[in-house]
Each structure stands twice: as structure tokens, then as C-alpha cells.
């Protein structure tokens with residue numbers, strides 16, 4: 088019996104434009120200024136450093152870690168507040184969340200809690216809880232334990248929860264392994280199948296038909 092619907096954040100409810108502006112645009116600009124480099128050179132170095140850590144580790148998601156690691160004198164807040172106008176909620180989100188309002192809706196993101204809270208602005212009233220697995224559980228969604236923690240916080244059994252997100256491994260394979268139901272959101276429309284949806288409205292229709 089399905090009770091709870093869990094959504095990934097970036098690439099699922101909101102586009103990645105905001106987080107990419109912070110991580111891929113502004114951080115290299117600050118790095119270039121700090122070390123007196125051309126922007127292209129700074130980008131290469133910063134991206135290399137990110138990749139050395141990789142998205143499977145907690146540090147990847149931790150802006151404070153990177154500001155300290157690069158020795159950049161900028162607060163997390165000023166960096167995060169700079170691009171608020173680039174937060175883009177996908178057009179079908181409002182309608183989808185209304186369609187699913189009989190369920191408890193939650194957000195489950197790898198992104199740091201500060202990011203998730205900022206990006207939720209305007210849609211937060213639809214959700215009963217929001218979880219940053221890296222801030223709240225100290226786990227990346229790459230391990231089933233992150234989803235076990237989610238279920239235990241929700242007081243739900245894994246089979247009572249469906250998770251939807253745009254990362255095939257973090258948002259589909261891992262939650263399935265943890266015993267949840269899951270849909271892979273493929274906004275690029277490269278794949279199809281019973282567990283693949285191309286926008287959130289399609290996910291809502293599948294869920295309501297379950």
C-alpha cells in the first residue's frame with residue numbers, strides 16, 4: 088500500500104541551472120580571482136578537483152568544504168544567494184503535486200540542506216518533509232542505507248514509498264535495491280519502459296494507476 092511519494096530535487100522538481108551556476112560558474116570565477124588565472128584554466132582545475140572527490144562522497148555536496156579547500160574568502164550565503172533568480176521549477180510540478188496531494192509528499196536530495204531549502208521556495212507547502220541525505224543522514228543516495236534511513240524517518244516500510252528522480256543509479260537502482268518502488272525520470276526521452284517516465288505528470292499518472 089503506497090503512502091509516501093519522494094522526489095529528488097535537482098533535475099526533477101527544479102532544473103539544474105541554479106546549482107550549476109553556483110558550482111560550475113561562480114566557484115571557478117572565485118578560484119580564478121583568488122589564484123590570478125584565466126577563467127578557462129580555473130574551470131579546468133576546479134572541475135578536476137571535484138572529480139577527484141566524486142559524487143559518491145559527502146564532500147562533493149559541501150560548499151563550506153570546497154570554499155575552505157580552495158581557500159576562497161566568500162561566505163556560503165553570499166555564494167548561494169547570488170543566483171536565486173536562476174531557480175527554475177519545472178512547468179508540470181504544481182499540477183503534479185496537486186494530483187498526488189492525497190499522498191504524503193517529501194523531497195529526498197543528495198544536495199546540502201541549505202540548497203534544498205532555497206530551491207523549495209514557493210513549492211514547500213506541498214511537502215510534509217524534506218531530507219538532505221548528505222546533511223541529515225550523512226549518506227549519499229548511492230547506498231541503500233540512505234533510503235532505509237529515509238523510511239525510518241518517515242515511519243514507513245520501503246514498499247510504502249515510491250521515489251522519483253532523474254539519476255538512474257541514485258534515484259532508481261538504489262531505491263529499488265532498498266525495496267522501494269521507483270521511477271527513473273528521463274527528461275531527455277532517451278529511454279522507455281515500465282519504470283521510466285519523461286516528466287512528472289507521467290509519473291503521477293502511473294502512480295494513480297498503481
Ligand SMILES: [Mg+2]
Nearest residue numbers: 095097098253
Ligand atoms: Mg537529480
